Structure formats: structure tokens, C-alpha cells
């Protein structure tokens with residue numbers, strides 16, 4: 001989250017990833033299962049070109065399981081496989097080498113045709129900040145690897161980590177920037193912890209989230225704030241939540257700033273339960 005993206009940083013990140021990709025057979029792209037589109041780099045397709053790719057839908061413990069299933073189908077194609085994982089708790093990690101091997105079958109066939117001895121499949125983890133790249137690398141390595149390559153002035157020799165017999169992983173991930181153009185994307189990134197919260201206004205984010213919850217998960221919203229119904233008017237909804245949570249200023253008025261911050265933090269802390277902020281086929285994406 002410390003990474004601030006300016007044009008110079010983006011150009012450097014792109015150069016570094018392009019350089020790393022030269023050595024790579026299969027790309028492992030990590031996205032946040034709650035926002036699989038907003039948590040992707042806008043240039044990812046162009047960057048990885050036609051290399052086989054495994055998309056990991058990470059943080060699935062926080063996402064709506066039905067929606068994650070739908071995303072898994074939406075992402076898979078001829079060159080792309082998808083796995084749903086929860087890196088924090090190590091779920092789905094063991095399947096990664098198997099999927100990588102399947103994706104590399106074209107490569108094995110090519111080696112055989114050319115009479116080249118098969119070697120381990122070389123992989124690289126790619127993703128925007130905070131999607132779980134280090135967590136996945138550490139789980140695959142089976143130990144804690146210090147990822148220091150992205151600190152200014154620190155260069156680290158890259159090492160290959162052996163994962164089983166048939167897979168190797170670069171120990172430094174490729175870090176790319178998220179999409180920024182759309183306001184809604186910024187809200188989704190902030191709500192899921194991918195960008196700094198102080199870049200955005202709490203009231204704007206709370207309005208965005210409450211509208212989304214009203215449309216998509218009304219029962220979750222009602223139960224979270226103990227509401228008998230959801231008022232259509234946003235001010236009334238803020239009033240109802242603010243009163244429930246005791247966010248009042250002198251004179252008994254609701255403190256909208258504090259109410260907004262509470263709603264935002266409740267979501268960030270996972271208190272709404274398993275909620276996906278993007279669904280395949282949504283118009284707003």
C-alpha cells in the first residue's frame with residue numbers, strides 16, 4: 001500500500017515486469033475475489049501477451065462464494081485457468097503446481113518435438129499491491145521470504161524458489177498498478193484495502209457502499225444495522241444507521257461523517273460477512 005503510482009513509477013513497473021516475463025513460462029496473476037476486475041492491471045493482457053496464465057481469485061474467504069464461482073467460469077479460456085484460493089489460511093495453494101503443469105502442457109509438447117530435456121516450469125506472480133502476492137509466495141515456498149525488491153534503493157538478486165519437482169517461482173513478484181480512471185473502481189479498491197483510504201472521502205464511499213448493499217445484499221445490510229426496512233432516501237438511511245450506532249452530535253442530530261466512517265470500517269473489517277463488490281455481467285463495471 002505504500003506504493004504511490006505516478007507516471008514514472010508506472011513506466012518503471014512496466015519495464016521491470018516486461019524484463020521478468022522474458023524468463024517466464026506461465027504467469028500467475030492474483031486478483032481480489034471481491035473485485036476481480038477492479039483489482040487487475042489495465043495493461044495486463046498486453047503485458048503478458050499470449051503466455052499461459054493462471055488467475056488466482058484470492059481472499060475468497062471474504063467474497064460471496066456463488067459470485068466467485070461465476071467469476072471462475074467467466075475468466076477461464078483456452079490460455080487461462082482459474083483457481084479460488086484463500087492464501088491467508090492456505091486454502092487452494094496445493095492445487096497451484098498442478099494447474100501450472102496443466103497450463104504448461106503445450107510447452108512440454110514443444111520441448112519433446114525439439115528433443116529438449118524437460119525442465120521445471122518457470123512462473124512469476126503478478127498483481128496490484130495488497131492482493132496477497134507475498135502471502136502466496138510464502139505459502140508456496142513453505143517459509144517466509146523477505147520481499148524487499150520494491151523498496152527504493154534496494155536491489156535484490158532474484159532467486160528461483162522450487163515448488164515441488166516441476167515448478168519454479170521467482171521470489172520477487174511483479175507489482176503493477178490498478179485501474180484509476182473510474183470513481184467506482186477507486187471506491188472498490190479502498191473498501192477492499194487495495195488503496196489508501198485517506199485518498200477518498202468517507203461519505204462518498206459510504207454512499208457508494210450503502211447503495212450497492214441496498215441493491216445487491218439488502219438482507220445483509222438490514223441485519224448488520226438491525227433495520228426493519230431500508231429507507232429509499234440516503235439521508236434517512238444514514239439517520240437510521242447513525243442512530244443505531246449512537247453517532248449523534250449535540251442536539252440529537254446524526255453525525256454523518258462518523259456514521260460514514262463506521263460503515264466504511266465495518267466493511268473493511270469484514271463485518272458485513274462475505275460480500276463481492278463485482279459480479280460478472282454487472283452493468284456498472
Ligand code: GDP
Nearest residue numbers: 058059060086087088129130131132133134135
Ligand atoms: P501483496 O502486497 O500483494 O504482497 O499482499 P500481502 O501478501 O502483503 O497481503 C496483503 C494483506 O492481505 C495482508 O494483510 C494479508 O494478510 C492479507 N491477505 C492475503 N491473502 C489473504 C486471504 O486469502 N484472505 C484474507 N482475509 N486476507 C488475506
